[in-house]
Amino acid sequence: MPRHRTPRSRLAAVAIAVTAAALLLAGCDDAGGLESAGPTPTAVGPVRLWPELPEISAPPIDYGENHTERVDGIAVPGGDVHAVDPVAVVRADVAAHPGQVTGPDGLSEQTARQIRECGTEPGRCPVLKPYYRDLTGDGRDELIVGITVPEQQTAIRVYMPEKGGLTRIMSDTEAIVGVELAGRDLIVRAVSAGIPGYEYRTVWSWDGQQRAMLPARDEIVHVGSPRPAPDPSADTP
Numbered sequence: 001m002p003r004h005r006t007p008r009s010r011l012a013a014v015a016i017a018v019t020a021a022a023l024l025l026a027g028c029d030d031a032g033g034l035e036s037a038g039p040t041p042t043a044v045g046p047v048r049l050w051p052e053l054p055e056i057s058a059p060p061i062d063y064g065e066n067h068t069e070r071v072d073g074i075a076v077p078g079g080d081v082h083a084v085d086p087v088a089v090v091r092a093d094v095a096a097h098p099g100q101v102t103g104p105d106g107l108s109e110q111t112a113r114q115i116r117e118c119g120t121e122p123g124r125c126p127v128l129k130p131y132y133r134d135l136t137g138d139g140r141d142e143l144i145v146g147i148t149v150p151e152q153q154t155a156i157r158v159y160m161p162e163k164g165g166l167t168r169i170m171s172d173t174e175a176i177v178g179v180e181l182a183g184r185d186l187i188v189r190a191v192s193a194g195i196p197g198y199e200y201r202t203v204w205s206w207d208g209q210q211r212a213m214l215p216a217r218d219e220i221v222h223v224g225s226p227r228p229a230p231d232p233s234a235d236t237p
Contacts, residue, residue, distance in 0.1 A: 066212040067104040071166040079161040081143040086130040104171035170213035
């Protein structure tokens with residue numbers, strides 16, 4: 001079967017069109033068209049250092065980041081944390097750990113005493129204004145409590161309504177300069193004592209597997225002029 005051939009007239013038309021297009025492109029170059037920026041840098045992937053290091057067989061030291069605990073003696077009808085007294089919640093939390101001054105459960109004896117006396121000495125009560133936010137994504141607010149403690153530090157505790165009561169899902173104590181809510185994240189900004197002019201920023205996020213608020217991101221941020229170091233003598237006895 002003979003092959004189909006393109007008529008010479010059509011070939012000539014194609015040649016003219018190609019020539020015209022080339023001339024147009026050349027004119028664009030003269031008028032400041034797109035120019036090459038040079039060769040594209042080669043992408044460099046991560047390089048693993050010391051691949052011969054053995055696998056970890058023992059867990060690291062537990063610093064209490066995922067420590068959670070049920071708060072005894074506090075009822076939350078309908079799972080609404082707005083209906084509970086934040087001072088009563090903190091008082092019940094402290095009562096479960098008498099004499100505990102360190103770790104996620106600990107508060108100084110001075111702070112524990114002031115919490116017990118909040119009813120009779122409201123002016124010295126260290127429990128700050130509560131805040132509410134759905135941090136777990138289950139459609140119900142959590143209770144966020146701040147507690148002032150010695151050495152100009154602040155304890156942050158978060159309580160989740162669960163099974164008619166409360167579960168503490170976060171506890172952290174820092175020399176805090178600011179706390180922010182961003183979506184379902186709690187951002188804690190704390191003084192960096194060892195690096196003047198910087199602060200630590202820790203983003204606490206809900207982890208459904210651990211069922212706790214975990215420090216998902218931790219960074220050191222330059223903030224300008226160094227902040228004064230906390231003065232322990234400024235604390236109220």
